[in-house]
Amino acid sequence: MPGKHKKDAPPLEPTDPHLAILRAVARVPAGCVASYQAVAEAAGLPGRARLVGSVLGRCPLSDDVPWHRIIGADGRIRDRRGGGATEQRRRLGLEGVEVDERGRIDLSVHAWRLRGR
Numbered sequence: 001m002p003g004k005h006k007k008d009a010p011p012l013e014p015t016d017p018h019l020a021i022l023r024a025v026a027r028v029p030a031g032c033v034a035s036y037q038a039v040a041e042a043a044g045l046p047g048r049a050r051l052v053g054s055v056l057g058r059c060p061l062s063d064d065v066p067w068h069r070i071i072g073a074d075g076r077i078r079d080r081r082g083g084g085a086t087e088q089r090r091r092l093g094l095e096g097v098e099v100d101e102r103g104r105i106d107l108s109v110h111a112w113r114l115r116g117r
Contacts, residue, residue: 017045021055022062028069030095032112033105035073053078068092075111077103 020043027042028034034042036049045051056067068091072078077085077092077099089099097110 017043017048017051018055018059018061020044021052022059022065025052025056025062025065025067025070028066028112030066030069031097031110033069033071033075033092033097033107033110034112036070037073038113039070049073066091069095071105075105075107077105 021039024039024042025034028039036052039052040046040048043052052070056062056070068088077088079085085103089103092099092105097105099105
């Protein structure tokens with residue numbers, strides 16, 4: 001997605017932890033969402049939710065996974081530069097995920113827990 005990557009930070013070169021994060025994100029099915037923390041745990045990186053955000057925001061390979069299915073633990077879409085939140089809302093809507101006016105998703109309906117590594 002054009003404009004998703006931070007302009008003031010160089011792209012991340014993929015490392016093993018980054019690739020583990022991308023594999024975990026790739027397993028989230030259409031119509032479901034997962035939190036940054038759930039992705040970190042599934043990637044074998046508990047407590048590294050911020051790393052998930054960095055990888056999805058700065059790693060060029062993140063364009064090849066369903067990054068739009070990853071949200072905050074509170075069920076909200078996080079603001080992104082370059083219209084990323086708008087694009088995330090659009091993509092989720094196409095998959096049948098309802099997002100309220102505050103950018104919140106009902107986790108009791110759409111949450112998917114990642115299992116295994």
